[in-house]
Amino acid sequence: MIKSLSQALPLAKIMSLAFIISLLSPLTLLTSAQAASDAEELVGESRYTLEKMLNNPDYAKLKEFTEQSKGVLIIPQLVKGGFIVGGEGGSGVLLVKGSDGTWSNPAFYTLAAGSIGLQIGGEVSEVVFTLMNQGAVEAILDSEIKFGADLSLAVGPFGAGVEASTTANLDVDIYAFSSSVGLFGGGAFEGAKLFTRESYNSSYYGAGATPKAITLERVYTNPHSEKLRAALP
Template sequence: MSFLRKLTAPFLGLALSIGLSLGQAMPAQALTPQQELVDKARITFEKLIGSYEFGELPGYLKRAKAVMIFPDIFKAGFVIGGEGGNGVLMVRDPNQGWSQPAFYTLAAGSVGLQIGGQSSETIFTIMSDKALQAVLNDQMKFGGDMSVAAGPIGKGVGANTTTNLDADVYSFAKTAGLYGGVSFNGAGILRKNDWNAVYYGPGVLPQQIVIDRKVSNPNTKDLVNALSPY
């Protein structure tokens, strides 16, 4: 028995060493914040586009110049309130389809008698060239010259009844929590240049991503495919 132990011990040690090295060679990789946002944007899009509650969203989307998807806009307040969240911008070209996503953030502040909190998954359909250029130029602020309106909710009447597209942007928001309605007037849309650089390369700007289409990331495939029917 002692002879057998001496004979097999080196092999057992080698097997254990190989097993440990294999386990160490394939660690679980955490998603980057950018990729996590891209994945959440796809989930939000599929949730809202397939919801009876937002039955007219497909019609607005098919007529839109671009779309912005914010998986989590959080609004909170007690006398002084604020809201914010990260999202992506995607532009449709008649020949090339939907672009890669560019990263943006929404930020706003308000003062008034407000108590409570609200989290919303929101899709903005950008209906005018003016609004799209404002987003690309980092000059988008809802209200004033750039009108935003709430998209119709609860009709569930399909994609072919969209009329009166007289606002620059329409919002479709699925909310949770307690707050007095969903209003985006006064909110600003700002580029996240640092995120775009991390995801696509140093110095890359939204114009190069969504209009010039000079860069791409293979990990956006599921999100782009989700939008492709529209």
């Protein structure tokens, strides 16, 4: 009897472990499925932001700068706020223009920054960054970069009232076109850092999908992004 119990005990443990795994597996699948859903939603929101700004006469220069650019970074919702200690953050997509003029599939990134100073209020922005040279594209793909430190950044005014003669300054790496809702005194994109959103890249394309493999090597594709790519000049 003792021998049979000792044999049954490991079996019971194995069955218990299998039962626990069976409960956890749906949660893992749900997490992965949620990430994929969130990534698809972000692509859709990025397309909406891009189309809205391209069709807005207040951002007439965006089309011209996009046509001249080597890549674009679209962040459909950049949230900024604070009292004395402030912060900003938002996720977006990076698309790179190939030598044949076609746009890559999107790679996912997150922009984040924190600051201390005299600032109060809150702001929600839709932002399109145009990357004006190949060096800017490669800097973003090779490492986590900081605007204003690793890459030069120009922020407006590119809205209403900009003269038609305004052209891109070739010495500037990135231009930012921003549409804001709310009030925020102080702070800018200076010092903001860009991070790869690895979970979105892998859930949208599959394991091993890196920004460089997506945008430069073009190893990974997803037909879901076709409308976003088609919206780019």
